[in-house]
Amino acid sequence: MEKEMTMIEEKYRHVADFSCNGIEGIRRTGIRVVEMRDRYVKTLMPIQGNVNHVGIMYAGSLFALGEMMGGALFGAAFDYLKYLPVAKEVSIRYRRPAMTDVTLVAEISEEDVARITAVLEEKGKADIPLDLELKDAQGEVVAIVHGVWQGRKIPDGFEVPWGKA
Secondary structure: OOOOOOEEOHHHHHHHHHHHHOOHHHHHHOOEEEEEEOOEEEEEEOOOOOEOOOOOEOHHHHHHHHHHHHHHHHHHHOOOOOEEEEEEEEEEEEOOOOOOOEEEEEEOOHHHHHHHHHHHHHHOEEEEEEEEEEEOOOOOEEEEEEEEEEEEEOOOOOOOOOOOO
């Protein structure tokens, strides 16, 4: 397996670390953030440690990769000391067996961030829909995830688990 270089902007290092290590179930999969910059995240799920009983990537690992992306992208796009993300709805469609590491790229436009932030400010919460393609090492789509994550204002006194920036 070729070692993938990581390109994480310094201001997002703690977001990337929390995305991969802040939740025990995610940490155990070995998911890595390999690139993170303003409104953009690329993650990798290694095949090693995520193989099922028939020698392909475990379906739950693919789901975990898709589900965690909502939070990772949120951290690269919104003020994570003022708002927090929660998964509202996530579904996956498996298209073909994954027999290599799997990558996932997600990004959100400045305009969408501005629009969603305005709703967050006005209503205290806002939906963030994402459609994501999980790809194998050959660039073939192995699964499609549709999800709706909800950004919410952090209540006064709530200690965010990712700490201060």
